Amino acid sequence: MLVLTSLSFSIMVLFCLAMTKHREQVLESEVSMLAVRFFRPFAWLLLLFTGYLSVDMYGWSIGPALLFGALTIATLLLILLLTYRAKIVPELAIVLSLIASMSIFIA
Amino acid sequence: MKDNFRQSMKWFHTWVGLVVGWILFFMFLTGSLGYFYQEITRWMEPERPFVVQQISTEELLDTAQIYLEKHAEGADGWDIMLPNIRDQNLRVGWRHPAEPGKKRGKYKIKVLDVNTGDKVERRATGGGRLLYRMHYRLHYLSTNISYWIVGFCSMLMLLAVITGVVIHKKIFTDFFTFRAKKGLPGWLDIHNVLSVIALPFHFMITYSGLLFFLFTYMVLSTNLQTNEDEYREMRKEIYPRTVHLDKTNQAAKMLDISFLYQQAKTTWQASELSYVEMFAANDVNAHALFVRHETDITYNPDDEITVNAVTGEIILSKHKQYTVAAMIHNGFFSLHEGQFSGPVARWVYFFTGLIGSAMIASGLILWTTKRKPKQMKKTNGPDFGYRLVEQLNIGTIVGLPIAIAMYFYANRLLPLDMANRINWEANVMFISWAILLIYPMFRPAAKAWYEQLQLATLVYIGLPLVNALTTDKHLFNSLNKQDWNLAGFDLTLLLVGGCFAFAAYKFKTLQISKRANNDREIEKQTNRPVQVANESLLPLQQVNKEKC
Numbered sequence: 218m219l220v221l222t223s224l225s226f227s228i229m230v231l232f233c234l235a236m237t238k239h240r241e242q243v244l245e246s247e248v249s250m251l252a253v254r255f256f257r258p259f260a261w262l263l264l265l266f267t268g269y270l271s272v273d274m275y276g277w278s279i280g281p282a283l284l285f286g287a288l289t290i291a292t293l294l295l296i297l298l299l300t301y302r303a304k305i306v307p308e309l310a311i312v313l314s315l316i317a318s319m320s321i322f323i324a
Numbered sequence: 325m326k327d328n329f330r331q332s333m334k335w336f337h338t339w340v341g342l343v344v345g346w347i348l349f350f351m352f353l354t355g356s357l358g359y360f361y362q363e364i365t366r367w368m369e370p371e372r373p374f375v376v377q378q379i380s381t382e383e384l385l386d387t388a389q390i391y392l393e394k395h396a397e398g399a400d401g402w403d404i405m406l407p408n409i410r411d412q413n414l415r416v417g418w419r420h421p422a423e424p425g426k427k428r429g430k431y432k433i434k435v436l437d438v439n440t441g442d443k444v445e446r447r448a449t450g451g452g453r454l455l456y457r458m459h460y461r462l463h464y465l466s467t468n469i470s471y472w473i474v475g476f477c478s479m480l481m482l483l484a485v486i487t488g489v490v491i492h493k494k495i496f497t498d499f500f501t502f503r504a505k506k507g508l509p510g511w512l513d514i515h516n517v518l519s520v521i522a523l524p525f526h527f528m529i530t531y532s533g534l535l536f537f538l539f540t541y542m543v544l545s546t547n548l549q550t551n552e553d554e555y556r557e558m559r560k561e562i563y564p565r566t567v568h569l570d571k572t573n574q575a576a577k578m579l580d581i582s583f584l585y586q587q588a589k590t591t592w593q594a595s596e597l598s599y600v601e602m603f604a605a606n607d608v609n610a611h612a613l614f615v616r617h618e619t620d621i622t623y624n625p626d627d628e629i630t631v632n633a634v635t636g637e638i639i640l641s642k643h644k645q646y647t648v649a650a651m652i653h654n655g656f657f658s659l660h661e662g663q664f665s666g667p668v669a670r671w672v673y674f675f676t677g678l679i680g681s682a683m684i685a686s687g688l689i690l691w692t693t694k695r696k697p698k699q700m701k702k703t704n705g706p707d708f709g710y711r712l713v714e715q716l717n718i719g720t721i722v723g724l725p726i727a728i729a730m731y732f733y734a735n736r737l738l739p740l741d742m743a744n745r746i747n748w749e750a751n752v753m754f755i756s757w758a759i760l761l762i763y764p765m766f767r768p769a770a771k772a773w774y775e776q777l778q779l780a781t782l783v784y785i786g787l788p789l790v791n792a793l794t795t796d797k798h799l800f801n802s803l804n805k806q807d808w809n810l811a812g813f814d815l816t817l818l819l820v821g822g823c824f825a826f827a828a829y830k831f832k833t834l835q836i837s838k839r840a841n842n843d844r845e846i847e848k849q850t851n852r853p854v855q856v857a858n859e860s861l862l863p864l865q866q867v868n869k870e871k872c
Binding site: 296 | 497499500502503504517521522524525619620621622655659664665666668669672673675676679
């Protein structure tokens with residue numbers, strides 16, 4: 218569940234960075250448009266992977282249900298951070314996805 | 325009606341939401357607490373012992389069997405509920421033989437102390453079950469009427485969810501947008517964010533909620549389309565049949581349940597037993613059913629293992645016969661109740677339920693915020709309708725949580741030998757709610773909000789203290805014994821109290837800055853300084869410093 222939430226957070230950060238108004242909120246330096254164009258497809262890929270992972274971990278019925286829960290919590294966290302602590306969003310996304318991938322490899 | 329589609333949907337969403345908003349808030353909040361009803365019951369029965377760490381399942385089964393052999397003689401079946409993360413006590417239950425003229429006998433449930441093997445004398449309490457049952461079985465009303473009211477509200481909720489999606493103009497571009505602004509835009513953002521992020525949950529919970537009383541709501545349709553036999557057949561398909569094992573009245577020596585469990589668990593990977601059902605105990609026909617924690621939302625036949633309790637052989641045919649319709653139906657129930665969820669997922673369920681309650685609350689506040697400027701300009705003061713909505717908002721959004729805390733207070737403070745104690749626990753809750761609904765009538769809205777927020781802080785932070793004064797199951801002891809179940813409850817109360825304190829503080833600072841803004845406006849218009857009381861200036865300066 219925590220792995221799913223961490224990955225969901227990274228997915229949502231990618232989706233949000235694909236939008237100009239949020240990118241300005243979060244990032245101080247300009248990112249090349251080429252990189253930005255990859256954010257959204259990458260987010261979808263990661264979402265597919267997380268969906269696969271949830272089914273792999275919890276079975277075809279419980280997995281997707283937990284994924285929706287994870288997405289809800291992750292999005293709420295991201296929205297609150299965007300409003301009150303926008304600058305730490307990229308760092309947190311990187312740290313959380315590192316923790317998630319580490320726990321996948323360990324388990 | 326209104327000129328175009330979106331406008332009319334907006335009108336519909338506004339008024340549908342308003343009419344049933346307060347009942348929905350009640351349903352969502354008590355329903356969210358239902359995800360923890362076992363944990364709440366354990367807290368409300370402080371006579372139960374602390375968790376006993378490191379005790380094997382076999383030992384527990386032996387303790388339960390010895391007790392049942394002694395006390396549940398003549399009962400048709402036994403249940404043994406093993407300690408788990410939600411309820412860390414061993415519980416046993418059995419149904420007495422039916423009295424003449426009655427269909428079923430009385431069901432008794434006992435909590436056992438695993439150290440002594442004897443039952444624990446518990447106080448009379450409604451527990452978490454009574455609290456969560458309120459969310460569909462409105463306490464004082466008759467079953468049928470409550471189902472209809474609940475169904476009506478849920479149906480309107482479903483419509484509000486759908487129309488909400490229709491009228492949200494920029495659901496994707498504003499997906500992450502939350503501007504912490506005062507007044508209308510801020511509340512609109514809050515309402516949108518809370519609705520959109522948990523939309524799958526809102527839809528699922530409302531839709532599956534409607535399925536619960538399917539045969540009540542669809543009575544016309546089933547009556548018209550089926551005759552009695554067909555109706556019975558349909559019910560059989562939806563509600564899975566249990567293979568019933570009756571007594572043959574030939575006594576037989578049963579094997580130990582712990583021994584049977586060792587036979588059964590070889591097919592499971594880990595020790596994950598949740599409960600045991602014993603059919604026709606001490607009879608030739610005795611069977612034990614071992615059930616583990618659910619591993620599928622619909623139904624996984626491998627979650628149950630039946631063993632012949634006399635011979636010890638595993639029975640391969642399944643205990644329940646599921647049809648496809650039954651599996652879908654069971655799936656929706658399981659999704660609604662989150663039966664399959666582990667500890668973290670359960671918190672997520674609870675939290676999403678709270679998001680739902682907050683969404684309803686923000687919608688109700690939005691209604692008054694939108695009308696406030698116009699209403700305040702009226703020479704005779706705001707209309708009755710506006711004042712009523714404001715009053716109900718205060719009395720429900722802050723009043724109901726206080727009333728729920730009062731339910732817990734009643735559990736600790738009412739005399740233990742009181743007659744009708746269970747009823748009075750609930751009465752205390754509803755009397756407090758009624759007082760808090762009436763109270764805002766006599767106070768200016770801003771003051772009533774602030775005072776009730778303060779009261780909520782006080783009652784929630786006071787609850788663990790009252791717990792410590794009246795029982796030995798307080799935070800200090802439960803942390804010491806590493807009983808996270810009990811400790812978690814007290815810590816959650818403190819956290820909720822903290823949230824209310826923060827809300828009260830924020831409310832006050834916003835009120836002060838609003839007043840200061842108004843004064844500045846007047847200064848601008850009249851070129852004359854307005855005197856501001858010193859005490860209100862002080863926090864304002866702090867706020868300004870924070871902003872700098």
